[in-house]
Amino acid sequence: MWRYHFQTALKSLRRNPWLTSIVIATIGLGIGVCMTTLTVYYLSSRDPIPAKSDRIVAVRLHNWPVGESPTGGDDPPFELTYRDAQGLVEQGFAKHQAAGYNTDLVIHPEDEKQRPYLTEGRLTTPEFFPMFDVDFAYGAPWTKEQERDRRMVAVLSSEANDKIFGGENSVGRQVRADDSSFTVVGVLKPWKPLPRFYDVNAGAWEETEEVFIPLSLSPVLEARKGDGNTSCFAEADGDTWQAFLDSECVWVQFWAELTSPADLDQYQSMVEGYVASQRDLGRFPRTENVVLVQDVMTYLRDFGVVDDDARVLLGLAFLFLAVCLVNVVGLLLDKFLLNPGELAVRRALGARRKTLLAQRLVEVAILGLGGAALGLAFALAGLQLLRTMNVEEEVSHLDPKLMLVAVGLSVGSALLAGLYPAWRGSRIPPARYLRT
Amino acid sequence: MLEMQSVSKIYRTHLVETHAVRDLTLTVEDGEFVAVSGPSGSGKTTFLNIAGLLEAFEEGSYRLDGVDVSGIDDDTASRIRNEKIGFIFQSFNLIPDLDVFDNVDVPLRYRGLGARERRERITATLERVGLASRANHYPSQLSGGQQQRVAIARALAGDPRILLADEPTGNLDSLMARQVLDLIQDINEAGTTVIMVTHDPELARRAHRTIHVLDGRVTNLDAWVAREAMVAQAADS
Numbered sequence: 001m002w003r004y005h006f007q008t009a010l011k012s013l014r015r016n017p018w019l020t021s022i023v024i025a026t027i028g029l030g031i032g033v034c035m036t037t038l039t040v041y042y043l044s045s046r047d048p049i050p051a052k053s054d055r056i057v058a059v060r061l062h063n064w065p066v067g068e069s070p071t072g073g074d075d076p077p078f079e080l081t082y083r084d085a086q087g088l089v090e091q092g093f094a095k096h097q098a099a100g101y102n103t104d105l106v107i108h109p110e111d112e113k114q115r116p117y118l119t120e121g122r123l124t125t126p127e128f129f130p131m132f133d134v135d136f137a138y139g140a141p142w143t144k145e146q147e148r149d150r151r152m153v154a155v156l157s158s159e160a161n162d163k164i165f166g167g168e169n170s171v172g173r174q175v176r177a178d179d180s181s182f183t184v185v186g187v188l189k190p191w192k193p194l195p196r197f198y199d200v201n202a203g204a205w206e207e208t209e210e211v212f213i214p215l216s217l218s219p220v221l222e223a224r225k226g227d228g229n230t231s232c233f234a235e236a237d238g239d240t241w242q243a244f245l246d247s248e249c250v251w252v253q254f255w256a257e258l259t260s261p262a263d264l265d266q267y268q269s270m271v272e273g274y275v276a277s278q279r280d281l282g283r284f285p286r287t288e289n290v291v292l293v294q295d296v297m298t299y300l301r302d303f304g305v306v307d308d309d310a311r312v313l314l315g316l317a318f319l320f321l322a323v324c325l326v327n328v329v330g331l332l333l334d335k336f337l338l339n340p341g342e343l344a345v346r347r348a349l350g351a352r353r354k355t356l357l358a359q360r361l362v363e364v365a366i367l368g369l370g371g372a373a374l375g376l377a378f379a380l381a382g383l384q385l386l387r388t389m390n391v392e393e394e395v396s397h398l399d400p401k402l403m404l405v406a407v408g409l410s411v412g413s414a415l416l417a418g419l420y421p422a423w424r425g426s427r428i429p430p431a432r433y434l435r436t
Numbered sequence: 437m438l439e440m441q442s443v444s445k446i447y448r449t450h451l452v453e454t455h456a457v458r459d460l461t462l463t464v465e466d467g468e469f470v471a472v473s474g475p476s477g478s479g480k481t482t483f484l485n486i487a488g489l490l491e492a493f494e495e496g497s498y499r500l501d502g503v504d505v506s507g508i509d510d511d512t513a514s515r516i517r518n519e520k521i522g523f524i525f526q527s528f529n530l531i532p533d534l535d536v537f538d539n540v541d542v543p544l545r546y547r548g549l550g551a552r553e554r555r556e557r558i559t560a561t562l563e564r565v566g567l568a569s570r571a572n573h574y575p576s577q578l579s580g581g582q583q584q585r586v587a588i589a590r591a592l593a594g595d596p597r598i599l600l601a602d603e604p605t606g607n608l609d610s611l612m613a614r615q616v617l618d619l620i621q622d623i624n625e626a627g628t629t630v631i632m633v634t635h636d637p638e639l640a641r642r643a644h645r646t647i648h649v650l651d652g653r654v655t656n657l658d659a660w661v662a663r664e665a666m667v668a669q670a671a672d673s
Contacts, residue, residue, distance in 0.1 A: 004545050011533050345529045348490060349543040349590070350518020352511050431490040434529060 001355075002362065009363035016335060020367070023331050027371025027417075030324030031410045032378020037310075037317040039383060039402050043395040044204075045306040048193040049132065053296035055258045056131065059088060059271055060292040063248055065285050070231035070250065076292045077231060077250040078303055079201060082218070084278070085252040089125050089215075093270040094256035094263075096131035100124030101252050102202045104226040105211055108176040109164045119160070120226055121177065121211040122199075123218050129155070129186075131257045132198065137161075139171035139186030146185075147214045154182035160210035161187045177211055180221060194394050195305050197296055199253050201228035204305045205392035218245065225251055248283070261295070268293045321413060328417040336360060336425035343425055344433035353426040360422030361415060368414030372407040379406065437598060437629045438464040438487060443496035445482055445652075456482040457493065458652035464631060469624040471643035472633045479652035480633045481602055487631060488521050488600045489513040501597050518546050522591030522628075524620075526603035528583040530575040536562065536586050537571040543594045561589040565619060581612030588619055592628075599623060601632040605639060617642055 013020045047053050061084055062069065062076035070077045080088075085099035105121040126141040128134070138161075142153040154175055161170055170184045195204035206227070217223070222241040229251070236247035258267055271291050275284050284290060294302060343356060376398065383396040445457040457479045464470050474480050485491040486498070489505060497506045501520055505513070523529075530539050537558055544554040562568045565585040575583050584604060591599055601620060605613035621642055624630045632643065640646045648655045 001545070001548070015533055341529070342531050345531060346542060346546075347514070348488070348517065348523050348529075350514050350546040350594075352514040352546075354511075355546060429491070431485040434490070434525060 001358075005359045005362040006366075008359055009366050012363055013366060016338070019331065019335050019338075020370075023328055023335070023367050024370035024374055026324050026327050026331065027368060027410055027414055028374025028378055030321035030413070031371055031375025031406055032382060034317045034321045034409065035375055035379035035398075035402065035406045036382030036386070037314050038405070039379065039398060040386065040391065040395050041306065041310050041314045042402060043397075043399060044195070044310060045300075046194070047297060048195055048197045048300075049296060052133065052257065054261045055263075056296050057094075057256050057258060057264065057267065057293045058296070058299040059254045059256060060294065061271075061275060061284070062286050062290045062292075063250070063284055064233050068233055070229070070233075074289060075302070076290065078299075079229075079231075079250045080252050080254045081248055081250055082245045082252050084274075085254045086215070087278075088254055088256070088271070088274060091270070091274055093267055093274075095259050096127040096257040097255065098125045098128035098131055099252050099254045100128060100199070100215055102199055102209055102226045102228065103223040105177040107160070107164065107211070110173075110175075114163075117163075119211070120202075120207070120209045121213060121223075122209040123213055123215045123223055125215050127257075128198075128212070128255075129188075131255065132193070134191050135189040137187045137189045138169040139184070142185050142214055147216050150214065150216045150220055152180060152182045152217070153185045153214065155186040155188060155212040156184055157188050157208055157210045157212075158190045159207075163210075175211070177213075178221070182211075182213060195300065197300055197305075198255060199228065200300065200303050200305055201253070203227055204300075205394045264293060264295075325413055325417040328414065329420060332364065332418050332421035333424065336421045337428070340425070340428045340433040343428050344430040347428070347430035348434060356426040357422050360425055361418060364414045364418030364422060365411050367418070368411035369407070371414060372410035375410055376403060376406050437466040437468070437501060438462070438631070439499040440487075441497045443486060443493050443498060445479075445486060445491065445493045455652050457486065460496070460649075460652065460654055462647065462654055464629060467624070467627055467629055468645070469621070469630045469643045470632070471640035471646040472631060472649055473635065473637070473640050473646055474649035474655075478649045480649050482652070483649060484600050484602050484631065484633055487598075488523060489517050514546075518543055518594065520597045522594065522596035522599040524584070524587050524591050524599065524601040524604045526606035528575070528580075528587045528607075530583055530586055530590075532575055535572050535574050536567060536578070536589075539575070539586055540590045540593050543590065547594065557593045557595075558589075561593045564592065565589045579612070580608050581615060584608060584612070584616050585619065588616070588623070592623065596628065598629040598631065601630065603633055603635065605634075605636070613639070 049056060059080065060076035060078060061080055063081060063084070064077070069075065089097050089099050100122055102120050102122050104118060106116050106118050108116045126144060126147050129141040137158060141155060142151065146153055156164070156170065156175065161167060164175060165173065170187055173184050174181045175184055192208050196206055196208065219242055230249055232247065232249035234248060236243045236249065256267065258264060268291060271293060275290055278284055346356060380398060383398065386396045387393060440460055440462045443457055443460045444455065447454045447456055460483060472480050472483065482491065486493050497504065499505065500516065505516065531542065540558045540561060541554055544557060559568065562571055565588055567582060567585055567589065570578065570582065575586070578586065604620065605616050608616060617639055620630060620632065634640050
């Protein structure tokens, strides 16, 4: 029977090609606008590390004086001082922990024909890699001993290894960055978490850094922070790099991996213990709201990776879809009640109301599929337009999962809009509309 | 086959109440060919709609093929229409974007018959009405007489117990009308009960009997004519 409904629906749609086109265009427009904003919202707010995001936590410590905060409110800053980040790594309260920041590096490729190029690097601690499930193509992270001993070692991203060594196994080879030479100990497989959650301050949609080197080298290399904010409430005690590292300026990210999300309270207590020990040194003047431990998604939400405007826009887009659907209801009422004679004949010949209802809903579902196809085309155009307006490509491309959502949303919306007209059509009194 | 007892149907608006059928009592035997005549607005079509379960009625009782169909639900009415009743309308009521084959197929689809059985039935009924060669034609490509024969094929394909025809020759010229009427008569002679609404006394004469509907009631025509004559005479004098 469904096949018959399908054939009947196609005939009915062909009977009024203009009306059919207008209905499809209306649904398509609503879906297109919705999918454009939904795509940006979805890609902006997706979980970058779903297997672990509930047990990987960012630590925020409020070392600022009472009444002051770089966040605008009274919450602790999103980043730590270098000394606290290093201090928490040394404490090792969690299963894994890593501190780090990004820096600008000039890479000098081995091949002298290639010109040096500027790229981003990251100073971090070795547990960064296992904590964030970063896979290695060759080699492994540097060891804790190498970190402690400030060895000149590096891990290259897959892209950097392709550029510098043509994709070969470069473990053991030297790579020159700025004025230093590093021994390659590992090469990553392609890795690009989106958003780049571990350093949203430097840009949530930026590329993954190309070169990773030990954080302990920071005092030696005097590697300045590349992108992102550095917030200070007081001048450093001197002009040297070491003075800056010892200052109360916040600029280093710190992440920890707990064994289970249930360990969060216990971990928070340990961090509070660390803060208490620092108070003995005359730091951390506040007594309340000093320690905030947040899982990945909470941290990203708090940071505003997806800002409120995006939510408002999403709401407006769905409102627009609703307006389109109201129009579709009117158009479908016209369409289904335009030719009651055929319905009356079918009823006279034995069609039940629910049979006609099903037939009309199949027709509406086909309209929904048409609307989905057109809506996806509109969405592609809309996303293209956003890219010309400097919206990041990472959050403005059509995701395959969202394409399925578009089809479901379109067919679902069409069915919702078509339910009442189809129901009305199925309930026409046959005797009134039979031509005698 | 059909047994109506004191059936009444009233159309109501907020201003007026119209008795389309009033206290109508009628029995039609299995295999009978009954013509229903009466002036326009007398309630003939409403009677046929009630007989065909296309309209409900307020009062009375109605048994069709031994089954009490008074107050049945819509699904049951649809099933009975599909299995037991064939309709022929003055305006044919074919679906314009279905070809002849698919038009005849419509009631069989709703009965849920398999493809093979449907094809066999459609082919047989189209041959019976002389339109086997036109199976792929659309209604607009056929003459009025041919369209009406398609409608008859559609009514017959389901092998109905009763055929309800509302002015089946009203839109046809006399030659085509005769052909269609011959076909209806053949169908009746093959055992199908036929109730045919008609204005035309010549067509009505083909039926086994004629009933006259006036003001929604089955009326004894002779008595009515005599009474009308008396009224006219009284008015003249």
